[in-house]
Amino acid sequence: QVQLVESGGGVVQPGGSLRLSCAASGFTFSSYGMHWVRQAPGKGLEWVAFIRYDGSNKYYADSVKGRFTISRDNSKNTLYLQMNSLRAEDTAVYYCAKDKYDILTGYYHLGNWGQGTLVTVSS
Amino acid sequence: DIQMTQSPSSLSASVGDRVTITCRASQGISNYLAWFQQKPGKAPKSLIYAASSLQSGVPSKFSGSGSGTDFTLTISSLQPEDFATYYCQQYNSYPWTFGQGTKVEIK
Numbered sequence: 001q002v003q004l005v006e007s008g009g010g011v012v013q014p015g016g017s018l019r020l021s022c023a024a025s026g027f028t029f030s031s032y033g034m035h036w037v038r039q040a041p042g043k044g045l046e047w048v049a050f051i052r053y054d055g056s057n058k059y060y061a062d063s064v065k066g067r068f069t070i071s072r073d074n075s076k077n078t079l080y081l082q083m084n085s086l087r088a089e090d091t092a093v094y095y096c097a098k099d100k101y102d103i104l105t106g107y108y109h110l111g112n113w114g115q116g117t118l119v120t121v122s123s
Numbered sequence: 124d125i126q127m128t129q130s131p132s133s134l135s136a137s138v139g140d141r142v143t144i145t146c147r148a149s150q151g152i153s154n155y156l157a158w159f160q161q162k163p164g165k166a167p168k169s170l171i172y173a174a175s176s177l178q179s180g181v182p183s184k185f186s187g188s189g190s191g192t193d194f195t196l197t198i199s200s201l202q203p204e205d206f207a208t209y210y211c212q213q214y215n216s217y218p219w220t221f222g223q224g225t226k227v228e229i230k
Contacts (some may be wrong), residue, residue: 018152035219037167045159045167045210047219059217062124092213109157109214113166 002026002112004096009117015122016053016086022079022096022114030074031052033099033108038092048094049081059111064090086121093118125149125213129222135230140201143226146194146211155215158187158196159223162207170209171196202228 006058009019020033036048050059058070069082079096093116100111124214136142146156154174159167169178171187174194184199198205206229211222 044224045161045212045221047212047221050217050219061218100169102173102176104176105155107155107173107214108159109155109172109213110159110169113168115166 002098002116004098004112004114006096007010008092009119011017011120011122012086013123014087014121017084018086018119020081020083020094020096020117020119022081024079024096024098026078027098029072029077034070034072034079035096035099035110036070036079037097037110037113038090039095040089040092043092046092048085050078051063053099083119086119088121090119091119124218125152125216127213127220127222128196129209129211129225131225133228135196135228136201137230138201138203140230142198142201142205142227144196144209144211144227146189146196146217146222148192148194148213151191152213152215154190154206155213156187156189156194157212158185159210159212160205160207161210165202168173177210198227203229 003025005023035050051070067085073078095112095116097113099108128147142180156174159172161167186197208224208226210224
């Protein structure tokens with residue numbers, strides 16, 4: 001079965017950097033686009049970034065553009081999120097999620113999610 | 124960016140009640156709309172995609188409808204395990220966006 005396991009969260013000072021990882025198993029990782037979604041404590045969900053199955057296309061939320069970089073290593077079945085210039089408002093649980101294909105519409109939507117990793121930006 | 128607005132933000136209901144949550148998009152998104160359920164301390168779970176298609180394994184008491192800008196999620200008979208927060212999300216165009224959530228509480 002599909003399994004997504006995030007790691008790399010922790011406490012970091014404002015202006016610092018952190019790299020999150022998402023280890024994927026149970027499916028052909030190199031065939032699916034992947035996303036990062038975050039949730040600040042007590043708040044709603046915010047989509048953060050997407051990377052195409054082959055890494056050729058990437059999209060970002062305006063709130064992280066220029067500071068965060070999504071990448072993947074298909075040989076390691078792993079998704080990454082490099083987070084630089086971190087701010088207090090980046091404090092959140094970060095989830096990775098897998099694209100799921102809808103054969104009727106030809107569109108992809110969010111399918112399976114990991115359990116998340118907590119990032120705390122604080123001095 | 125497309126703004127997603129859910130209503131109500133919270134509701135109180137009893138076991139057995141029929142519950143309806145609405146979601147409005149700031150511009151037309153065809154039927155590229157998903158619904159998620161989230162329980163405290165857990166990852167969101169996908170319920171519905173393409174506005175009305177049930178994910179595999181999701182019970183038929185959940186249903187979705189709508190197209191364009193107005194959508195609804197209905198729970199036909201609320202059970203104790205359904206008390207949670209529900210989110211709509213558009214995937215018509217990037218950046219993908221979520222509604223602010225609707226918390227369904229026990230009356």
